[in-house]
Amino acid sequence: MKRRTLFTTGLGGVLAAATAGHAAADVDPMRGTGDLGLVIERAAGRVAVIETTTATRLFAVDGLGDLSHASAVFSRDGRFGYVFGRDGGLSKVDLLRGRLVARIIQGGNSIGGAISQDGRVIAVSNYEPGGVKLFDAADLSLLSEIAAIGADGARSKVVGLVDAPDGKLVFALYDAGEIWTADIDDPRAPVVQRYRDVGRLPYDGMITPDGRHYVAGLFGEDGVALLDLWKPEAGVRRILDGYGRGEEPLPVYKMPHLEGWASVGDLGFVPAVGRHEVLVVSMTEWREVSRIPVHGQPIFAVARPDGRQVWVNFAHPRNDVVQVIDVPTRSVIATLQPGRAVLHLEFTPRGERVWLSVRDADRVDVYDTRRLARVGSLSVDKPSGIFFTARAGRVGY
Amino acid sequence: MKRRTLFTTGLGGVLAAATAGHAAADVDPMRGTGDLGLVIERAAGRVAVIETTTATRLFAVDGLGDLSHASAVFSRDGRFGYVFGRDGGLSKVDLLRGRLVARIIQGGNSIGGAISQDGRVIAVSNYEPGGVKLFDAADLSLLSEIAAIGADGARSKVVGLVDAPDGKLVFALYDAGEIWTADIDDPRAPVVQRYRDVGRLPYDGMITPDGRHYVAGLFGEDGVALLDLWKPEAGVRRILDGYGRGEEPLPVYKMPHLEGWASVGDLGFVPAVGRHEVLVVSMTEWREVSRIPVHGQPIFAVARPDGRQVWVNFAHPRNDVVQVIDVPTRSVIATLQPGRAVLHLEFTPRGERVWLSVRDADRVDVYDTRRLARVGSLSVDKPSGIFFTARAGRVGY
Numbered sequence: 001m002k003r004r005t006l007f008t009t010g011l012g013g014v015l016a017a018a019t020a021g022h023a024a025a026d027v028d029p030m031r032g033t034g035d036l037g038l039v040i041e042r043a044a045g046r047v048a049v050i051e052t053t054t055a056t057r058l059f060a061v062d063g064l065g066d067l068s069h070a071s072a073v074f075s076r077d078g079r080f081g082y083v084f085g086r087d088g089g090l091s092k093v094d095l096l097r098g099r100l101v102a103r104i105i106q107g108g109n110s111i112g113g114a115i116s117q118d119g120r121v122i123a124v125s126n127y128e129p130g131g132v133k134l135f136d137a138a139d140l141s142l143l144s145e146i147a148a149i150g151a152d153g154a155r156s157k158v159v160g161l162v163d164a165p166d167g168k169l170v171f172a173l174y175d176a177g178e179i180w181t182a183d184i185d186d187p188r189a190p191v192v193q194r195y196r197d198v199g200r201l202p203y204d205g206m207i208t209p210d211g212r213h214y215v216a217g218l219f220g221e222d223g224v225a226l227l228d229l230w231k232p233e234a235g236v237r238r239i240l241d242g243y244g245r246g247e248e249p250l251p252v253y254k255m256p257h258l259e260g261w262a263s264v265g266d267l268g269f270v271p272a273v274g275r276h277e278v279l280v281v282s283m284t285e286w287r288e289v290s291r292i293p294v295h296g297q298p299i300f301a302v303a304r305p306d307g308r309q310v311w312v313n314f315a316h317p318r319n320d321v322v323q324v325i326d327v328p329t330r331s332v333i334a335t336l337q338p339g340r341a342v343l344h345l346e347f348t349p350r351g352e353r354v355w356l357s358v359r360d361a362d363r364v365d366v367y368d369t370r371r372l373a374r375v376g377s378l379s380v381d382k383p384s385g386i387f388f389t390a391r392a393g394r395v396g397y
Numbered sequence: 398m399k400r401r402t403l404f405t406t407g408l409g410g411v412l413a414a415a416t417a418g419h420a421a422a423d424v425d426p427m428r429g430t431g432d433l434g435l436v437i438e439r440a441a442g443r444v445a446v447i448e449t450t451t452a453t454r455l456f457a458v459d460g461l462g463d464l465s466h467a468s469a470v471f472s473r474d475g476r477f478g479y480v481f482g483r484d485g486g487l488s489k490v491d492l493l494r495g496r497l498v499a500r501i502i503q504g505g506n507s508i509g510g511a512i513s514q515d516g517r518v519i520a521v522s523n524y525e526p527g528g529v530k531l532f533d534a535a536d537l538s539l540l541s542e543i544a545a546i547g548a549d550g551a552r553s554k555v556v557g558l559v560d561a562p563d564g565k566l567v568f569a570l571y572d573a574g575e576i577w578t579a580d581i582d583d584p585r586a587p588v589v590q591r592y593r594d595v596g597r598l599p600y601d602g603m604i605t606p607d608g609r610h611y612v613a614g615l616f617g618e619d620g621v622a623l624l625d626l627w628k629p630e631a632g633v634r635r636i637l638d639g640y641g642r643g644e645e646p647l648p649v650y651k652m653p654h655l656e657g658w659a660s661v662g663d664l665g666f667v668p669a670v671g672r673h674e675v676l677v678v679s680m681t682e683w684r685e686v687s688r689i690p691v692h693g694q695p696i697f698a699v700a701r702p703d704g705r706q707v708w709v710n711f712a713h714p715r716n717d718v719v720q721v722i723d724v725p726t727r728s729v730i731a732t733l734q735p736g737r738a739v740l741h742l743e744f745t746p747r748g749e750r751v752w753l754s755v756r757d758a759d760r761v762d763v764y765d766t767r768r769l770a771r772v773g774s775l776s777v778d779k780p781s782g783i784f785f786t787a788r789a790g791r792v793g794y
Binding site: 036 | 427474475582662704705789
């Protein structure tokens with residue numbers, strides 16, 4: 001089945017996009033990869049290969065398994081995407097040919113992955129059986145495994161896996177309440193540094209865009225664990241003690257993703273837990289400095305690349321709305337209503353556009369971030385995560 | 398003539414690089430562009446197309462004219478490089494095919510250019526006859542010209558041209574002592590905002606990586622002019638009044654480039670004028686906070702992408718050395734001696750490597766930034782500027 005839909009772009013042209021079909025017939029495989037990306041089609045186990053210059057779909061690539069909570073990273077040349085599926089699947093997609101070139105089931109249940117600073121290693125964190133596995137980025141052959149056995153002697157679920165400068169990985173042990181760094185300069189023999197007793201049940205982690213600070217959210221208690229990678233000898237300390245305070249514990253899957261913390265200079269814009277607020281946090285003093293009332297429970301707060309705006313989406317049932325925070329005034333300047341179930345958003349590398357997944361409308365919408373207006377749309381089957389190749393050049397994805 | 402040279406890379410392999418030759422025979426044109434770049438071969442009027450994954454030269458592209466002080470920007474897909482030559486030449490290079498695809502002489506004498514946020518427009522600033530010209534990025538056809546006539550009624554040389562968020566350009570009028578912003582949303586009808594009396598003879602300008610602050614160095618007096626693009630109504634103010642104070646005026650060509658200011662969080666690492674020091678400047682309070690003694694008169698101070706290190710090169714005759722500043726301790730931790738005339742340096746996007754032009758040795762050296770050791774080298778004829786495609790996704794180049 002192949003439908004075609006007309007839409008207009010901000011460039012003033014009228015473009016045709018292949019929607020639910022497979023390879024577009026006229027894609028020139030000799031093209032740059034800096035404007036490419038992947039959109040997860042969760043229900044279909046498929047990804048759409050898109051390009052952002054004229055906002056078109058180039059290919060659909062099938063057979064990627066269970067893509068709920070799927071995420072993607074990219075090879076350093078931008079040609080290949082690595083997709084991490086919930087079913088433990090790791091898939092390598094050729095964005096230029098629109099083909100699945102390798103796929104393995106590497107674990108029973110996984111929640112994310114990372115690519116090493118040098119691009120040679122794909123790391124996957126697993127719920128079942130726990131631990132982190134390292135794969136060769138070329139052929140997905142297994143290089144080594146970090147078992148993630150905590151101080152209690154038991155194997156732990158691993159969450160919040162990110163790459164860090166100087167050839168490192170950082171991740172959190174959910175069951176053990178630990179944060180580990182791994183030097184993977186020799187990926188067959190990772191060198192692990194363990195930080196014990198960081199707090200109960202870290203459920204997610206993120207690293208600041210400069211690769212310096214790793215923070216892990218705690219499901220088992222209020223507050224957040226912080227590791228300063230410039231001062232590892234100082235160990236992990238607790239910050240934002242009020243984070244989550246006074247709230248009923250939420251199911252883990254309703255906790256805001258920490259990858260949804262926006263950094264703007266030395267400020268973080270952080271979804272509150274269980275509240276209709278975005279917290280503004282000083283990332284030098286690591287304390288809350290103000291709160292911004294918003295439309296619902298925020299899920300992602302994502303900064304435009306220049307930091308002038310933060311775009312926020314929300315949890316069900318208020319997930320038909322996106323709000324735009326103006327950073328200088330710390331106030332909401334626009335409330336947009338793209339449609340039901342806005343699940344994810346991704347800015348073009350220099351921030352002139354933002355792409356939004358509107359799952360229940362089977363659409364990805366493209367907004368002009370200056371005019372805060374929709375300038376294009378693509379038909380995509382139940383879209384969720386959107387990932388652009390510019391991530392290949394950045395730390396912490 | 399085609400020589401081949403063996404060298405080892407940090408990946409442990411031994412690679413062969415075509416050196417002064419032209420297209421390498423075995424380059425697959427279907428490849429990603431995220432790891433490509435250009436090296437200016439100044440004397441030969443040529444650029445080398447390189448890739449950073451295995452540190453090889455892919456092509457040599459001739460016929461680019463006078464490339465002294467040349468710089469380059471990239472199309473948003475990473476396929477094309479636009480090279481600005483001193484002779485007013487604007488050349489478009491296809492990095493995948495290793496070919497010059499368009500070239501015009503757009504002015505009599507130019508010093509730099511920029512690509513618009515949306516990638517549609519190439520802007521060039523001219524000394525002769527002054528002003529800024531806007532070209533279509535597809536075919537280099539002229540779209541419009543900004544004449545840059547100052548309050549004195551005379552046409553001015555234009556310097557320090559950069560792109561900025563929300564579809565803008567920013568530049569300085571050398572003769573008129575003004576800073577202008579231009580909204581080029583309609584590139585055939587730019588909308589200009591003028592800031593008069595910013596100080597005598599601005600000789601260069603730069604924008605902070607977040608695209609918020611534009612600073613222009615002043616040749617005619619001490620201090621620096623600052624425009625906060627988030628508060629344009631506040632106008633231009635003078636900062637760092639001591640910058641250049643007490644020094645004999647230097648020839649313009651010996652003034653440190655402002656593009657050589659490194660931003661690390663809210664600190665700037667700034668080459669002092671006429672002194673063997675790097676200044677550390679608070680970029681929130683815009684005042685000097687400390688000085689770091691270095692080997693010579695610094696030219697470029699470039700931050701590793703994660704901000705943990707700043708690498709510094711120096712003016713003749715002390716230009717055989719590069720020093721590495723450790724940002725946490727603000728001290729020099731390494732003094733490297735690559736060879737005579739280290740003219741430029743460029744980090745890979747995630748910072749694991751830095752490439753250095755060693756002009757008098759006809760070499761580009763590749764350093765591991767963690768071990769501060771050379772891990773590879775390419776033979777390049779009189780290399781100067783090095784530019785990687787990751788610039789396409791960043792503001793202010």
